[in-house]
Amino acid sequence: MFVKSIRTRLTIWYTCLLTVTLLIVGGAAFALLSYSLSHEMDSALDSVAKTLVERDQSRATTFLPSEIDQAFRRFFGFSPWDHYFQMRDPSGNRDEHRSLPSTGKLPLSSKALNNAMRGLSSFETVEGLGEYPVRILTMPVMESNRVINMIQVGMSLKSIDETHLRFLLIMAGVLPLGLVLAASGGWLLADRALKPVDRMTAAARRISAEHLSQRVDETGTGDELDNLAKTLNQMLTRLDAAFSQIRRFSADASHELQTPLTILKGELEVALRSTRTPEEYRATMESALEEVDRIAHLVEGLLLLARAEAGVLRMDRQEVDLGQVLEEVYLRLKPLADSHRIELRLGTIEPLRIQGDPERLQRMTSNLLDNAIKYSGAGGRVTLGLQHDSNWAFIIVSDTGTGIPIEEQKHIFQAFYRTSEARSMAEWGTGLGLSIAQSIAAAHGGNIEVESIHGQGSTFRVSIPIVS
Numbered sequence: 001m002f003v004k005s006i007r008t009r010l011t012i013w014y015t016c017l018l019t020v021t022l023l024i025v026g027g028a029a030f031a032l033l034s035y036s037l038s039h040e041m042d043s044a045l046d047s048v049a050k051t052l053v054e055r056d057q058s059r060a061t062t063f064l065p066s067e068i069d070q071a072f073r074r075f076f077g078f079s080p081w082d083h084y085f086q087m088r089d090p091s092g093n094r095d096e097h098r099s100l101p102s103t104g105k106l107p108l109s110s111k112a113l114n115n116a117m118r119g120l121s122s123f124e125t126v127e128g129l130g131e132y133p134v135r136i137l138t139m140p141v142m143e144s145n146r147v148i149n150m151i152q153v154g155m156s157l158k159s160i161d162e163t164h165l166r167f168l169l170i171m172a173g174v175l176p177l178g179l180v181l182a183a184s185g186g187w188l189l190a191d192r193a194l195k196p197v198d199r200m201t202a203a204a205r206r207i208s209a210e211h212l213s214q215r216v217d218e219t220g221t222g223d224e225l226d227n228l229a230k231t232l233n234q235m236l237t238r239l240d241a242a243f244s245q246i247r248r249f250s251a252d253a254s255h256e257l258q259t260p261l262t263i264l265k266g267e268l269e270v271a272l273r274s275t276r277t278p279e280e281y282r283a284t285m286e287s288a289l290e291e292v293d294r295i296a297h298l299v300e301g302l303l304l305l306a307r308a309e310a311g312v313l314r315m316d317r318q319e320v321d322l323g324q325v326l327e328e329v330y331l332r333l334k335p336l337a338d339s340h341r342i343e344l345r346l347g348t349i350e351p352l353r354i355q356g357d358p359e360r361l362q363r364m365t366s367n368l369l370d371n372a373i374k375y376s377g378a379g380g381r382v383t384l385g386l387q388h389d390s391n392w393a394f395i396i397v398s399d400t401g402t403g404i405p406i407e408e409q410k411h412i413f414q415a416f417y418r419t420s421e422a423r424s425m426a427e428w429g430t431g432l433g434l435s436i437a438q439s440i441a442a443a444h445g446g447n448i449e450v451e452s453i454h455g456q457g458s459t460f461r462v463s464i465p466i467v468s
């Protein structure tokens, strides 16, 4: 059976461990108690026997029952019951006159007899004399190294058996009670310790994609559960940021697509409202084509970004003459710069061959150059240059344009981000140019950095590894 609740599992484990511990401790206590009771019994029997041996050595003709009782009482510390005394001659025959008649006869084993003949005492436990087993000590009475008699003293093990039974009864009562109490305590402790987990589970259930700003409670204790709550909250913060970015991206993309589509629809509706001359139709269709181009451009940009984000941007890698790529871009954009009365210069172009996709590299460079032209007023200057060290190629695009406020510089590589100044300056532009350029640089193992002073101009520096 598999128990799902950690609380129950902990309690079961805890109770099982405690049961085993209590059984081991109880068993050890029982063994210790047994040993010490037997030891006490043997040493008391020994003392009684020695007292009686001394008395025999002083030639006592007989032993009065009261004397024997007294000896037992003296060493057993209480009024003993079922005690035995027996005198035997050196051959082991029972001396009826000097034995205690009230209790039964003690047997003499051959081992005890042999020991006694050698002057040694023997302890034995025998059954069958009464309700309980009897502990017997056989001790020789010596005179001038000769055995003159044997004394046998015995004591019923009733008191020891009863003590054992009492101990077992107490254990049988206390153990289950202790276990029930400990299990309840364990359950309460586990319940208390796991309460924060329940709260976290409830909070995590409430948090959905729409409520990612909510957080689970942190206790601030710094323990494992508090760390778990902190980690969950950090994960939620990252998820929240990622979801917001996706939502913003979708909203911006829809908005950017909606504008040209609305214009396109309007133009077509107007054209269809009444009969037009072929020239008018042509003008409408040309304007519509422009909007379609804009939409296609936007969709193509979005697709490129989505592929780059998913890591599946197709790259036609080959050896590329980077200087030649830059010159081609320069030549293509020169007329645009001229039309804005901007001086477009081709700076130092060091001959350099790298591994890359020439079309993507052109796209990246023209995006940067296009921006530099867009955000420089008439009379401005834009320079395109290529430098390198042993490992890296650096494409540098600098302009004397508007520049970018420092607090906005960290946002400009995000898709659809445009500074308000840019919006008012250049109507064309989707806010995707820099994100696309950055994605292409990243796909080549490189990166784009910007240095800009608001009002003075900007320098974009693309670093691309020469061999990637």
Ligand code: ADP
Pocket: 367, 371, 372, 373, 375, 399, 401, 402, 403, 404, 412, 413, 416, 417, 418, 419, 420, 422, 423, 428, 429, 430, 431, 432, 433, 434, 435, 458
């Ligand atoms: P856009 O289509 O608006 O040019 P980009 O992604 O190419 O989109 O650029 C994002 C924003 O970065 C621009 O809107 C503009 O605010 C800023 N920016 C980019 N290049 C320049 C530059 N050379 N000078 C000033 N601002 C720039």
